[in-house]
Amino acid sequence: MAMLTVNRLTKKFGGITALDGIDFSIEKGEVMGVIGPNGSGKTTLINCITGFIKATAGDIIFNGRNIRGMKPHKIVNLGICRTFQIMRPYSSLPAYKNLIIPLYGPRARKTGGWRGGGRHGDRNIIALDLLEEVGFERESKVPYKLAGTLPTGYLKRLELARCLALNPDLLICDEVFSGLSMSEIASMVPLIEKLNKSGVTIIMIEHRLKELFRVARRVMAISYGEKIVEGSPEEVMANEKVKEAYLGA
Amino acid sequence: MQTEKRKERIDRGIKIRSDGIYALSSWREITYLIAPRFLLIGGLLAAPLLLHFFPYWQKVLLIICIYALLSMAFDFLANYVGLVCLGGSFFVGVGGYGAALLNKYLLLSPLISIPLAALFGAAFCTLLLLPCLPLRGVYFAIITLMYPLMMTRIIEAFELFGGTNGMMDIQGFGNPWIEQYFLVVATLVFLFALRRLSVEDLGLVIRGIKDNDQSVRASGINITFIKAQAIFYASFLGCFAGAYLAHVYMWAGLSMFALDFSIIPIAATVVGGGGSLLGAVLGAILLVPLSEVLRAFGPLRIVVYSLILTVVIVIKGEGLLNYLSRKYHQFERWVEI
Amino acid sequence: MEILIYGIVNSFKLILIAFGFTLVYGTSRLPNFAHGAIFVFTGFVAWIMMHKLNLPFLPAALLSLACAALVGVVIYQFILKRIRGMNMNEIIATYAIGVALIETFRWLGFKGTTFTLPVVKEGVVFIADVPVDYQRLMVVAVGLVMLAAVWAFTKFTRTGRALRGIAQDERAAMMLGIDSDMTATLAMALGSALSGLAALMLFPLGSIVVEAGYNTLIFALAVCMVGGIGSWSGTVLAAFVLGFLQVVTVTYLATHFQMVVTLAAIIATLILKPSGFFGKHKELEERV
Ligand SMILES: Nc1ncnc2c1ncn2[C@@H]1O[C@H](COP(=O)(O)OP(=O)(O)O)[C@@H](O)[C@H]1O
Numbered sequence: 001m002a003m004l005t006v007n008r009l010t011k012k013f014g015g016i017t018a019l020d021g022i023d024f025s026i027e028k029g030e031v032m033g034v035i036g037p038n039g040s041g042k043t044t045l046i047n048c049i050t051g052f053i054k055a056t057a058g059d060i061i062f063n064g065r066n067i068r069g070m071k072p073h074k075i076v077n078l079g080i081c082r083t084f085q086i087m088r089p090y091s092s093l094p095a096y097k098n099l100i101i102p103l104y105g106p107r108a109r110k111t112g113g114w115r116g117g118g119r120h121g122d123r124n125i126i127a128l129d130l131l132e133e134v135g136f137e138r139e140s141k142v143p144y145k146l147a148g149t150l151p152t153g154y155l156k157r158l159e160l161a162r163c164l165a166l167n168p169d170l171l172i173c174d175e176v177f178s179g180l181s182m183s184e185i186a187s188m189v190p191l192i193e194k195l196n197k198s199g200v201t202i203i204m205i206e207h208r209l210k211e212l213f214r215v216a217r218r219v220m221a222i223s224y225g226e227k228i229v230e231g232s233p234e235e236v237m238a239n240e241k242v243k244e245a246y247l248g249a
Numbered sequence: 250m251q252t253e254k255r256k257e258r259i260d261r262g263i264k265i266r267s268d269g270i271y272a273l274s275s276w277r278e279i280t281y282l283i284a285p286r287f288l289l290i291g292g293l294l295a296a297p298l299l300l301h302f303f304p305y306w307q308k309v310l311l312i313i314c315i316y317a318l319l320s321m322a323f324d325f326l327a328n329y330v331g332l333v334c335l336g337g338s339f340f341v342g343v344g345g346y347g348a349a350l351l352n353k354y355l356l357l358s359p360l361i362s363i364p365l366a367a368l369f370g371a372a373f374c375t376l377l378l379l380p381c382l383p384l385r386g387v388y389f390a391i392i393t394l395m396y397p398l399m400m401t402r403i404i405e406a407f408e409l410f411g412g413t414n415g416m417m418d419i420q421g422f423g424n425p426w427i428e429q430y431f432l433v434v435a436t437l438v439f440l441f442a443l444r445r446l447s448v449e450d451l452g453l454v455i456r457g458i459k460d461n462d463q464s465v466r467a468s469g470i471n472i473t474f475i476k477a478q479a480i481f482y483a484s485f486l487g488c489f490a491g492a493y494l495a496h497v498y499m500w501a502g503l504s505m506f507a508l509d510f511s512i513i514p515i516a517a518t519v520v521g522g523g524g525s526l527l528g529a530v531l532g533a534i535l536l537v538p539l540s541e542v543l544r545a546f547g548p549l550r551i552v553v554y555s556l557i558l559t560v561v562i563v564i565k566g567e568g569l570l571n572y573l574s575r576k577y578h579q580f581e582r583w584v585e586i
Numbered sequence: 587m588e589i590l591i592y593g594i595v596n597s598f599k600l601i602l603i604a605f606g607f608t609l610v611y612g613t614s615r616l617p618n619f620a621h622g623a624i625f626v627f628t629g630f631v632a633w634i635m636m637h638k639l640n641l642p643f644l645p646a647a648l649l650s651l652a653c654a655a656l657v658g659v660v661i662y663q664f665i666l667k668r669i670r671g672m673n674m675n676e677i678i679a680t681y682a683i684g685v686a687l688i689e690t691f692r693w694l695g696f697k698g699t700t701f702t703l704p705v706v707k708e709g710v711v712f713i714a715d716v717p718v719d720y721q722r723l724m725v726v727a728v729g730l731v732m733l734a735a736v737w738a739f740t741k742f743t744r745t746g747r748a749l750r751g752i753a754q755d756e757r758a759a760m761m762l763g764i765d766s767d768m769t770a771t772l773a774m775a776l777g778s779a780l781s782g783l784a785a786l787m788l789f790p791l792g793s794i795v796v797e798a799g800y801n802t803l804i805f806a807l808a809v810c811m812v813g814g815i816g817s818w819s820g821t822v823l824a825a826f827v828l829g830f831l832q833v834v835t836v837t838y839l840a841t842h843f844q845m846v847v848t849l850a851a852i853i854a855t856l857i858l859k860p861s862g863f864f865g866k867h868k869e870l871e872e873r874v
């Protein structure tokens with residue numbers, strides 16, 4: 001049975017239809033990519049799945065349970081974690097203290113959080129471990145700096161670390177690569193691969209297609225809130241409608 | 250030839266080292282760190298003794314503590330949780346009536362009825378504010394402005410608890426020493442407990458809500474529940490102050506929902522400097538005696554406070570405490586260019 | 587029948603009271619918590635002009651409206667302009683300045699019920715056997731004229747269109763060269779004058795008391811919150827809902843309950859639909 005199934009999901013903002021009957025499903029252990037031009041409704045799709053906005057119609061089935069209309073924190077505690085495209089860290093707190101907050105939550109306490117450490121042991125140490133995992137230099141001052149002063153690359157990692165702290169079953173990344181340099185991306189890709197190997201199902205929204213195709217076996221393309229095609233990366237890129245949507249022809 | 254000079258500011262070495270990690274090597278450094286704390290704690294504890302011969306100023310000290318508690322509640326909600334509460338008097342009134350009821354009908358003595366009133370009052374306030382917790386910014390401010398008014402109108406309309414006359418003949422403290430030390434110690438305890446809370450994990454979550462509530466929700470935390478807890482703490486302080494007042498004045502009435510209890514704490518926090526709780530206390534210590542001086546002028550007091558408040562906000566003042574602590578941690582010297 | 591007629595009159599009272607606030611918030615996102623203070627201020631200024639300077643009603647009214655507008659401009663230029671965008675500070679500062687204004691009058695000795703403004707025309711008419719005095723009819727008439735005037739102003743004049751443009755999309759309007767400072771000043775002047783107009787219409791029904799300042803602010807906020815802050819049509823609708831609700835309360839319960847019911851209505855609105863009838867704020871805020 002599929003881990004997550006989305007049926008005819010529709011979202012209207014007043015007159016605008018941001019999502020128009022999206023269907024897809026994802027199996028456990030899979031990595032799926034979602035692509036589409038800006039404003040096509042990718043972030044809205046995530047917001048609906050994770051409960052941040054209420055879908056107008058449709059169903060979202062996660063592990064056999066309809067989660068549409070549930071509160072965001074409940075959905076997180078079922079195991080769906082997401083990153084934010086617009087990063088707003090807790091800027092008045094040091095970077096590592098940012099992770100205390102997810103570690104404090106019920107999910108981290110129940111599952112033990114990252115590598116089971118959240119149940120026992122010092123949250124500060126776990127936070128530093130986590131930051132090291134996503135590529136903060138542990139011996140440097142960076143983990144102790146105020147999150148508001150960190151550059152984009154570190155913020156994206158911090159955002160990812162926040163999700164890892166929650167020990168997700170399904171991780172949804174909203175454009176984690178955008179705004180990063182080539183070398184930064186190169187160091188993030190293995191991290192994603194490693195996560196997937198450890199059993200986390202991942203949905204990645206991405207504009208950096210080359211890197212996306214390294215990790216995602218299956219890709220869905222949406223445009224103006226409608227799914228236009230789904231399949232292997234090659235199939236999707238060969239599709240006429242995708243080219244049209246991206247080139248705006 | 251004329252040499253130009255400019256002022257140079259340098260952080261004291263100890264300040265840089267002592268941000269979180271303490272490695273002290275001399276009495277001098279230890280004194281440097283604890284002197285300000287000692288001044289506050291020692292000062293407040295000694296005050297009732299020093300003021301022994303000035304009974305009038307003893308009352309002022311009590312009012313300072315009352316407003317310090319209220320200012321701390323406002324500061325905590327505004328600068329840690331991000332909820333600006335314009336109706337602090339709501340807490341005072343609820344606490345006051347609570348203590349009066351406990352004392353009158355259950356015949357509890359002040360030392361028991363005050364903590365109990367604070368507890369039940371805080372639970373009551375939290376319950377009533379629960380529907381407003383999802384609101385943010387302007388909406389929350391407006392709605393809290395309405396709560397004290399709502400309470401007065403309800404009490405008037407239903408003639409509850411003595412209606413417009415209030416409840417009289419509440420038991421007083423009897424012993425002035427207990428009366429004073431009870432409040433002074435409680436104020437200090439609450440101050441340091443709240444400051445402690447703000448660096449604990451729960452405190453971090455609360456501050457996280459102010460920075461970015463969406464991200465807290467995305468971390469699987471029920472922000473309404475956390476906010477309710479924060480409201481509980483703040484209203485506990487407010488209700489404590491109110492309950493105490495009821496026993497000091499031996500009366501609980503509608504004027505406990507009055508504007509003074511809402512606006513003076515805001516002024517104190519803004520003047521003293523928000524975001525540290527200490528600033529709020531400092532503001533109360535500063536503004537309350539001022540209000541005693543102005544007592545003869547009646548409504549003019551509120552006018553003065555409001556104007557001070559407006560001016561400090563408009564010139565974007567950082568608050569007295571932040572200014573003082575900056576000066577304390579820095580050398581200043583003139584250097585030639 | 588009585589309820590219908592007095593309900594309508596009461597609704598127009600609320601429209602007069604609340605419209606200035608909505609106008610300012612809707613066009614410039616400025617919460618003018620000094621709204622109630624300007625209301626009493628206008629009343630007292632008009633009274634002073636009539637009784638101390640012995641001016642006739644009409645010039646006194648016009649002058650006091652001008653004063654109200656001036657106060658609005660001063661508040662914007664000296665206070666709000668410097669802290670614009672900092673929402674909480676805007677609220678606290680305007681509220682504080684409003685409190686200062688109201689309490690100054692109290693301090694100056696404007697207490698009790700001896701201060702009254704004259705009605706425009708004495709007398710009563712019977713509408714379907716219900717006695718209604720002329721002043722109450724005036725309230726309805728002036729309310730209608732005001733709505734029409736504001737509508738025409740924002741529809742047909744250049745400045746008015748600028749106001750509307752900035753209300754809809756501030757950034758786009760600024761790119762088109764609309765000065766947001768200028769429009770905000772204008773909105774404050776207009777909003778304050780409307781508050782003053784409400785005062786001139788409503789104070790003759792009773793007497794000028796300082797407490798009216800707080801009550802007016804509460805009623806204006808109530809109407810705006812139920813209608814959705816900043817939404818004009820929402821304000822009108824909410825004024826009718828609350829207006830009738832209040833009249834029904836007064837008829838069947840007691841005057842005391844008027845405020846209780848109003849406040850309960852706000853709280854109910856906030857729980858059921860936090861953005862109010864026509865508020866668009868919430869949905870946009872949810873952008874994540
Ligand atoms: N909260 C909102 N209110 C109104 N419209 C919105 C909101 N969020 C997104 N939209 C609209 O929905 C469409 C899809 O946006 P989005 O999902 O952010 O696109 P993407 O992430 O693919 O770039 C856009 O036209 C956007 O303007």
Ligand SMILES: [Mg+2]
Binds near residue numbers: 043044085
């Ligand atoms: Mg997006």
